[in-house]
Amino acid sequence: MERLKSSARLMIVSDLDHTMVDHHDPENLSILRFNALWEAKYRHDSLLVFSTGRSPTLYKELRKEKPMLTPDITIMSVGTEITYGNEMVPDEGWVDVLNHKWDKKIVTEETSKFPELTLQSESEQRPHKVSFHVKKEKAQEVMKILSENLVKRGLDAKIIYSGGMDLDILPQGAGKGQALAYLHKKLKAEGKLPQNTLACGDSGNDAELFTIPDVHGVMVKNAQEELLQWHAENAKSNPKIIHADERCAAGIIQAIGHFKLGPNTSPRDLPDLLDVKLEQFDPAYEVVKIYLFLERWQRAEVDDPERYLDNLKAVCSPSGAYVNAFGVEQSLYDFIGKLKECYGDQKGKQHRVWVDQVFPAQIDSNTWLVKFKKWEQTGEEQKGCFTTAILSSKDVKPSQGLTWVHVHQTWMNGSMKGQNLVSLM
Numbered sequence: 345m346e347r348l349k350s351s352a353r354l355m356i357v358s359d360l361d362h363t364m365v366d367h368h369d370p371e372n373l374s375i376l377r378f379n380a381l382w383e384a385k386y387r388h389d390s391l392l393v394f395s396t397g398r399s400p401t402l403y404k405e406l407r408k409e410k411p412m413l414t415p416d417i418t419i420m421s422v423g424t425e426i427t428y429g430n431e432m433v434p435d436e437g438w439v440d441v442l443n444h445k446w447d448k449k450i451v452t453e454e455t456s457k458f459p460e461l462t463l464q465s466e467s468e469q470r471p472h473k474v475s476f477h478v479k480k481e482k483a484q485e486v487m488k489i490l491s492e493n494l495v496k497r498g499l500d501a502k503i504i505y506s507g508g509m510d511l512d513i514l515p516q517g518a519g520k521g522q523a524l525a526y527l528h529k530k531l532k533a534e535g536k537l538p539q540n541t542l543a544c545g546d547s548g549n550d551a552e553l554f555t556i557p558d559v560h561g562v563m564v565k566n567a568q569e570e571l572l573q574w575h576a577e578n579a580k581s582n583p584k585i586i587h588a589d590e591r592c593a594a595g596i597i598q599a600i601g602h603f604k605l606g607p608n609t610s611p612r613d614l615p616d617l618l619d620v621k622l623e624q625f626d627p628a629y630e631v632v633k634i635y636l637f638l639e640r641w642q643r644a645e646v647d648d649p650e651r652y653l654d655n656l657k658a659v660c661s662p663s664g665a666y667v668n669a670f671g672v673e674q675s676l677y678d679f680i681g682k683l684k685e686c687y688g689d690q691k692g693k694q695h696r697v698w699v700d701q702v703f704p705a706q707i708d709s710n711t712w713l714v715k716f717k718k719w720e721q722t723g724e725e726q727k728g729c730f731t732t733a734i735l736s737s738k739d740v741k742p743s744q745g746l747t748w749v750h751v752h753q754t755w756m757n758g759s760m761k762g763q764n765l766v767s768l769m
């Protein structure tokens with residue numbers, strides 16, 4: 345959170361499964377659209393928060409499977425674990441709050457009396473979360489009796505039903521909503537309360553996100569029955585909460601537009617990237633654009649390849665260099681020359697490219713140093729490179745785009761596994 349010197353322009357707090365991530369979309373198009381929008385227009389001055397029911401173990405698995413950005417803050421295990429940054433540094437203060445009137449042993453004892461409850465896997469049992477599966481027909485009754493029994497044992501616990509099958513028991517002060525309220529309080533104390541917050545969810549454990557003051561909310565189109573019912577009973581007349589008519593991340597983009605929280609056209613929605621004429625220099629946008637271009641190039645989704653290459657050449661410095669992830673240096677012009685050979689080499693395959701954590705820094709009046717992670721996924725396999733690029737505005741107008749002067753890449757840890765020594769910027 346220290347990254348931002350002042351209030352975030354937008355804080356997005358999004359659930360993952362069936363909200364940010366669409367498990368019924370093998371092409372991952374809606375999350376990729378969101379990613380491109382976030383990196384081009386929001387990353388530098390906004391905060392991305394993922395809030396998931398998953399434990400750290402299952403969260404990390406999801407990251408390997410799906411094209412997910414790196415959030416600034418990760419809330420896991422239904423709001424019982426908060427971590428910051430790439431290193432996922434835990435918030436120790438939050439753990440202290442959760443110990444109030446909580447005793448996991450008593451929860452285990454009381455729940456063992458219900459044959460209807462089946463314990464979830466070991467990885468999903470956390471210090472402040474005990475999780476089961478239970479059939480829809482039984483859920484309401486079990487929750488009622490169990491909650492009475494826990495009160496009798498002196499606990500102040502919260503029972504949440506999600507996805508028509510998952511039952512979580514947490515300390516009363518925990519949950520996704522309370523975790524968000526805690527973050528807001530922390531940011532406010534630093535004088536950095538976000539200008540706008542958008543909460544996004546699809547299931548029961550997301551309901552409390554929509555109860556936090558001053559939060560806009562979107563229930564994605566595919567929201568679960570239990571969330572829609574909660575909304576009908578508790579928040580029907582609140583204009584700050586909408587039920588999107590688009591699924592998952594596409595519903596999040598829709599909500600950004602609906603609440604007028606900022607730009608909501610993803611660069612991925614522009615069929616012809618060459619026709620985009622910017623009014624001011626925008627290095628993050630240029631980075632998103634060029635990698636989208638490379639993806640389309642390899643997928644053979646470019647209308648006029650010759651024109652594309654000419655345009656690419658026009659935005660590269662004749663003396664520019666590209667040091668690839670294997671440490672091999674070539675001129676940017678040579679690189680463009682070789683691009684011809686790989687036109688359409690991923691045609692018909694599930695090949696996607698996205699950039700993550702695009703951070704531009706202006707280093708003098710016409711030079712930007714942009715750091716980012718470049719990812720690609722072909723089928724199941726993901727690989728990533730730390731990338732640094734130097735872009736210049738010398739002798740060009742914003743409508744022409746910045747000039748690429750230098751690109752340098754390094755494989756990310758673990759990304760070298762099983763590589764055939766090919767790398768495309």
Ligand code: GLC
Nearest residue numbers: 397398399468475506510549
């Ligand atoms: C995730 C967690 C699970 C939890 C569910 C609903 O699927 O892995 O433990 O019950 O979210 O919160």
Ligand code: MG
Nearest residue numbers: 359361362547
């Ligand atoms: Mg969900």
